[in-house]
Amino acid sequence: MYGTAVMSSLHLRFTFVMVIVCRIYIGADGSVTISSSAATVPEGSSLTLTCTYTGNVQLFAIRWINNGNNSTLKYDITIQQPEPCSIFSTGLNETLFTYTCNTLTILNVTRTNQNDIFTCQANLNINSGNSVIVSVSVPISTVVLTSPTYSNATVNAGSSKKFTCRTSRGLPQPTVEWYMTSSNSCTRNGVKIMNSISSSPSESNGLIQVESSLLFTASSLDNNLWICCAASNINTQWKLSGTKLLDVRYPSPNPPVIDDFNKITDYQMIENSTERLTCRSTGGNPLASLAWSCFNGIESNPNISGGSVSRSVQFTARRNQDNTCTCTATHEAGPLQQVSLDVNIMYPPSTPEFQLNGTPVGVLISIIEDSAQMVTCHSFGKPNPSTNDFTWTKGSAVVSSNSVLSWTGGIRVQDGGSYKCIVTTTMTPSDTSKTQVTTEVSSDVTMNVLYSPRLLQLSRLNALEGENLIQKCKYEPGNPAETTVVIARLNDRITWTEKTHFIPSLKRSDAGMYSCTVRNIMKPTGQQNGIAGEDTGIFEINVWYKTSVSKFGLTSHPDAINVTVDENATLHFFCEVDSNPNSSIIIGRSDSLQDNVALKRNDGFLHLAFEVQQAGCLDTASYYCLGFNNYTEIETTPRKHMNVYVRCSPRASGGQWESNVTGVTGGNATFSFDVVAYPVPNKEGYVWHKWNGTRYSQVHNNDKYTINNTGVSTIFTVNAIEQEDFSTYLLTVTNGINPDFNKVFNLSPQEVPQCPTGLTYSATTSSSANIEWISHFNGGRKQTFIVLYKMTERSEYLVLTADEIDQKIHYEIILTGLNDGSTYEVILFSRNEKGNCKQNTSLQFDTELLVEPPPGTTGSIVGGTTGGIVAAIILVIVVVFVLKRKYNFDCLCSFRLSRKDLHHDANTDNGIDTQGADTRGYNATQTYEDISMVTDKSPYDALDNGDNGLDNVHVYTPLDAPCLKTHVSYENVKDDPVYNNTVLKNPIQPVL
Known part of the structure; x- marks a missing residue:
């Protein structure tokens, strides 16, 4: 766009400014972005670029740089800021662009600007973070369908044909699409073709031309449709090509059919009749060619009508010339297609002939009675007679409605005679315009039934040994009537040919089964040799005789009389008898405890088995078997014996x-x-x-x-x-x-215990004493020791009890709550469930006196005063001590025992409640109980009741006083003339 000299000048001046700025604003910061007015620019249109600066430093210059698509510097324009903005560079051709402070507009974009890269700078040191790549568009002017060159594209269905489209040159690269339409005008509303497409782009002078190829595979449905292409390289600006008409060659989609007979495969015709068949093929481009192969018949010319072609054949055929008529359709675009009819020539049935079990026979048939013979009536024709086309008659009666004549259960004598077989068939042509024909033929045959002679009833003969016996064989003759007779004994096969069998002086060996056979010779149709027709009967000669025992024993020792077996062995006894009629058989045993015990019995048998599972000691015995029938004398019933010994260890x-x-x-x-x-x-x-x-x-x-x-x-x-x-x-x-x-x-x-001995006392104080004794044999039952004690001047006893402890010999108990300075009597005895021991033991002891009496001499006043003070102190201490003990009781209970109670029957007393004291450590297993007892005499008189001592002393009054205190203690409270003993409800007083 600019000359080389101008670009160099701009570049030098830009460098100079850049040095100055860098020296002044070194370290400045900010960001710059560049954007364009359009992504794609049509050739000859303008393009506006915007440079946006964001930063803290004042903007003083924006520099535009275009490096070109080969990295060669094309633009280097610096716009001085702020407004009014001006170009810093000189010598530029300002007719090629315009600008504002932050925009640059290229007035005429050409294809040489394709892929140019624009960037911008702010203040000559902050580069834009992005760039703008120029995309220049040059619209295509045409797209031409160059191949095939003919207006019609001929192709066989299933084959492929190549179509080619070429675009004019443009930018960017054109896109080509293929369509199939229903008219000769190309439109993108048709069916878009997506497969088998390839493209070949080529570039010249910066513009791209595309040649697109379509390999189109045709189907019959594509016939008479149009192929075209559309191309575009700028948005919706599409160019359309011309169209090519598809001429798709394809055969008929279906094989040819035979008019009126397209649903059958067999064509029925009567012999020597004239027939006509028409073949038709529908569809295809072009229509198929038809040809007949049918009995050398005469073919008509093809007839085209309504998209189909037809052709007829006319022919005549005779019986046994069945053949196939075939119509063949040929087509240039497909394989041969055919339709066929199997032509069947019908003719009437033949005169019936007969077969016996599949073997041809004449009109006289001999059949053995009861044999499962089948007589078949055979006739041939077209159609061949079916089973239901046959009818058998005997006289006027129909005996079978098919080709087979048979007899359920075999032929019988009354089934013999003359029969007729009738065959009826109908010939129905496939051509319904022709008349069907019905034909009937028949033949006669005679059945001769052969049968064997028949025995009359044979019966069983019963007789005793020594009697004479006669047996006759009676019969009815068969067909043929000539008959022979044979009598045979089955056990030894001895035969006799007389009609009457005589046995003198019947023996046991004559018993058994005999047969009687009557026989003739029959010659059925179809067999060379005669067949013996016979009837055999079985009769029995039964010889009665009495029973005998033939075998008896164990299967393991069949011949032993004395058998020893191990315990748990299985004993299999068997017994066999010889007897006629059969016997009643008994297997039994005899031993030391009982005789003739029947173990098993069977009536009406010749053998008997009996089994002992897991023989034990008790199965040691003598075993026997006996048998008897109607001819056996009971007094002499036969039997056999054997002895069985079972080895076993002792048991109860x-x-x-x-x-x-x-x-x-x-x-x-x-x-x-x-x-x-x-x-x-x-x-x-x-x-x-x-x-x-x-x-x-x-x-x-x-x-x-x-x-x-x-x-x-x-x-x-x-x-x-x-x-x-x-x-x-x-x-x-x-x-x-x-x-x-x-x-x-x-x-x-099982007796009363022995009485304890060694009753002593020790360690007496003013209120307690230790009582000790030695126990003896308890009589086999747990014994209880009873201790009774009281002051000698009182009539009421207190009672303590102690249960026996295993292995314990020496016992000790503490009596507490005694009065000081008193004499006590103690009685000791023992008892168990059987009663009291035979004799009691007793002792006496004195408790210590708490205060000694003053001496008889008079003391000094000081001494007396001192003694009085001491006595008062002691008295107070005693009173306090007694009161404290009294109010620490757990409950106040009273027991009394009268003389009447002492003499109560001891058997009503099964136990003694126990109660203990709290004064010493005792064994927890021993408990005692205090019980008050009243007596008017010496306790020994009351206790010595007969020889049993205290047998009758233990009757107790109930605990009727409420429990009031918790401290574990007790004491005797004087209530003259008797003592009430106060005891705890459940304390434990062990024995030391």
């Missing part, structure tokens, strides 16, 4: 025995026991043991123990029982088979 029998025995000291106790075992244990097989506290020790026959072992029983007696005899005893039984048998027996005492 089913008898009654007691393993827990009670006794009393000095008496005797006996254990008895029965076992089941085999072999039976000997005397040494029974061993008795006694538990000594750590183990069992064997005991033997002596004065202490008596042992009697006999067979499967043992008796063991403990004589003169002592306390140490109350123990556990073990019986061990052995017989040499594991495991040994062990049984535990218990000998328990």
Whole structure:
């Protein structure tokens, strides 16, 4: 746009200014952007560029730079700021552009400006962050469809044809589109073609020309449509080409058809008739050519009408000349197409002939009675007679409606005679304009039924041994009538040919099954050799005889009489008898406990089986089998025996025995026991043991123990029982088979306890005393110790109880709440569930006196005063102490026991309530109870009631006083003339 000299001058001046500015504004900041008035500029149009500056430094210059599309400097224009703005450079051709302070307008853009790059600067040191690339447009003027050159484009359906369009030159590169239209005017409203398109651009003088090719594959639907192209390189400015008419060659879409018969494949015609067929092809470009191949018939000329072409053939055919008539359509654009008809020449049926089971026969047929023979009537024609075209008659009756004559269940004698087979067919031409023809033919045949002779009823013969026997074979003759007779014994195949069989003096071996056979010889049609027609009957000769036992035993030992088996073995008994009629069979057993026990019975059999699953000791016995029938004498019923021994270890029998025995000291106790075992244990097989506290020790026959072992029983007696005899005893039984048998027996005492001894007292104080004693044998039941105590001058006893503790011998109890300076009586005895011990024990003791009496001499006043003060102090202390103890009781309860109570029956008293004190540490398992008891006499008189001592003393009054206090303590409160004993509800007073 500018000369080289001018550009150089501008560039030098710009450089000079730039040096000055850089020296003055070095370090200035800001941003610059450049924009254009259009993205694409048509050639000859103007282009306005805008430079926008944003920054803190005052704008004094904007510089426009165009480097061109090959980086060669074209523009270098500096516009001085602010307004009025002016060009800083000189020598520029200002007819080519205009400007404002921040815009530059190129007045005439040409194709040489294509891809020029514009940038701008602010203040000669701030470059624009972007650039503008010039896009110049030169519209195309034409697009021409150059190939094919003919107005019509001929192509076969399915084939491809190439079309070419060429555009004029322009910028940017043109775009070409292809269309198919229904008229000869190109329009972009047609069907756009998208596939098989290629483009070849070429450039000249800065402009681009495009040649576009379309490889078009035609279908029959494209025939008579038009092909064209459209091109554009500027927005909506499209140029349209001329059009080419598609001439698409294609065959008919469907094969040819035969008029009136296009839905059948077989053409029916009667022999020697004249027939005419017409073939038609519809569609295709052009129409197809038609030709017939049909019995050398005469073809007509093609007839074109309404988009189809037709051609006819006329022919005549005779029977057995069936053939196929074919119409062939040929077309230049496709393969051959054909339609065919199979031509069937019909003719009437032939005279019927006969077959027996598929073999041809004459008109006389011999058939064996009951045989499943089929007589078939055969006739040939076109159409061939179907099964339903045949009818069989016998006289006037129809016996079959198909070609086969058969007899359900086989032919019978009454089915013989003369039969007629009739065949009726109808010939119906495919050409409905022709008349159908019906034909009927027939033949006769005779059936001869052959059958064997027939036996009359044969019956079973029953007879006793030694009797005579006669058996006759009676029969009716067959067809043919000549008959032979054979009698045979089946077990040995001996035969007789007489009609009557005689057996003298019947033997057991004559029993069995016999056959009687009557026979003739029949010759059915179609067989060379005759067939024996026979009838066979079976009869039985039965010889009655009495029962005998033939076999009895175990399947594992079939011939043994004495059998020994292991325990848990299975015993399979079997018994067989010989008998006619069949017998009642019984398998039974006998042993030491019972005889003739039936185990299993079957009536009406010759054998019997019986099974014992897992044989045990109790299955050792003698077993037998017996049998009898109507001819057996009951008194002499036959039987067989065998003995079975089952090896087993000892175990308890089913008898009654007691393993827990009670006794009393000095008496005797006996254990008895029965076992089941085999072999039976000997005397040494029974061993008795006694538990000594750590183990069992064997005991033997002596004065202490008596042992009697006999067979499967043992008796063991403990004589003169002592306390140490109350123990556990073990019986061990052995017989040499594991495991040994062990049984535990218990000998328990059952008597009142022995009375405690060694009653003493110790550690007495003014209000308490220790009572001690020694316990003895408790009689086999848990015992309770009863302690009764009272002041000698009182009539009321207090009672404490203590339960026995295992292994404990020495017992101690503390009596508290006693009065000082008093004499107390104590009685001790024990009891268990059986009653009280035989004798009580007792003692007396005195409590200490709290204050000694003053001496008899008179003391000094000072001494007296001092003594009085001391006594007063002591008295106050005692009163306070007594009151404190009194009000610390948990509850106030009173018990009384009268003389009447003392003599009450002890059996109504099953236990004694316990109550303890709080004064010492005791064992928690021992509890006691204080009970008041009133007596008018010495307590020993009341306690010695007969021989049982205190058996009848323990009857208690209920606790009827309310519980008022919580402190664990008690005391005796004097209420003359009796004492009320105050006790806790549930305190514990252990024994030290």
